[in-house]
Amino acid sequence: MAEFTVERWRVVVVALATVAALPLFVLEDPDSAGSLTSVADASSSVELALSVPIVVGDAASGTAASDWTTPTSPADIANLADRAEQWHVARSNLPTVNRLAEAARVYEAEAIAMAQEIVAVEFAEREALDAILAARQAEADRQAERVRLREEEDNRRATAISTPGPTTTIPWDTKPVEGGPSAEQWEALRYCEATGDYTAVNPTGRYRGAYQFSTTTWDWIAGLYHERLVGVDPAAAAPADQDAMAISLYNLRGRGQWPVCGRYLP
Template identity: 55%
Template sequence: MFSFCLRLPGGGRTLENQPIVERWRFVVVVLATIAALPLFLFENPNSTGSLTGMAGAGTTAVPALDEQLVEEGGQQDSDRVDELLLPLTERAEDWHSARIVFDKANRFRSAAVKYEAEALELASEIAAAEFSERDKRLEIQMEEEQRRKLFAEEDARRERVISTPGPTTTIVATEPDPDGPTRVQWEALRYCESTGNYQAVSPTGMYRGAYQFSIETWDWIAGLYHENLIGVDPAEANPSDQDHMALHLYQLRGRGQWPVCGRYLP
């Protein structure tokens, strides 16, 4: 059987002729011990080869070197962080500026829309007022033209009556118009009957006021609609009362109650 002799460091007995298994166990223990020696040196601060020895132990101050390396490494890391953060910071500033501009643009746009709507509404109101005023002027012009025409016809009729003798032509009674005469038509009737004078009295004294009511006709209409006007002289009644009485007479008998001037009523 193979055999060998091994002497331990520091002096020890020699192993000879041990079984193979026992010898290999011993070899493993020795190798493990040798491999663990650096760890013991590192952990023992009093060892001459210790890396963690105290100040004055005669070894190089490794912690100072570590701090320097950490500082240099930290500075490099800080520079690297600054390099990474700079684009992000610039991008954030650009985004913030763009957001401010966008908000201002939205406010300006909203204000523009509001002012435009107000301007359009004001323009519409002005246009409507102008059209309304123009329509009123046209209506007044049409009424004035109609009034002038009717009055001219009445003046011409009077001239013919004065210059041509003959019987008075009467108008056959007709049904009253549902809408009634217009203001201009009433003016033409009053102009024909009394030249628009609410205190007018006929030469015979039988017909009185702007519409030339007889006393009998006046009291009859007053008894139907305005009892307080019974017995009142038509020529002394208020113009509004005379207008109301003439309207009621027209609604009852139509324009036939005015044999000559009723032609101006519908």
């Protein structure tokens, strides 16, 4: 509705300008210079009227609407030309920008994947190093325990030799501990019984091997758990067989089967 009103007023303005110019044609000599000037001025007035914005009130909405013609000043034209050039450059560079953005996303994904791989490798290497260090520490702890137990036995022997009287013994009816002795505790027992010698025989010849089995006890345990070892000389049995027999005896009767050296077993 506003556009129709604007166009209507344009027509009115043009008509009024034309009417205003008519006396120039009627009252003046058409051949005179003044008449041409007046006509030219009238034409310029009409052109100026067409290039001026016309503000029309909209009765329905109570607002004013304006209609501008295409800018014709050099500054406006230059501004539009600059904007058009910038738009053209931006549109021309758009494919390149998109390719660069896609390449950046690809490179970023590759960089993230590479970083994750490096982190995984470093984490695995760290875990392996921690395992090695833990194993070394465990071995150092075992060695320290062996040294401590051996020194304890050496001190006990020295005290027993220098001090007259009966040796403190362990009750025979002790119960085994779940899980059994550690390797270091078994080693301390062997050191106490036979200084760790699997072929040791006591002076009377009754107790034999690293655990100083009597032949009676040996055959009894062998008959219960290791029949193939029945009748075998404990001092002549393989170290692994002697170890197995000692474990079976401990699990059955506890550390009391070694009245003196059983002190090193739980």
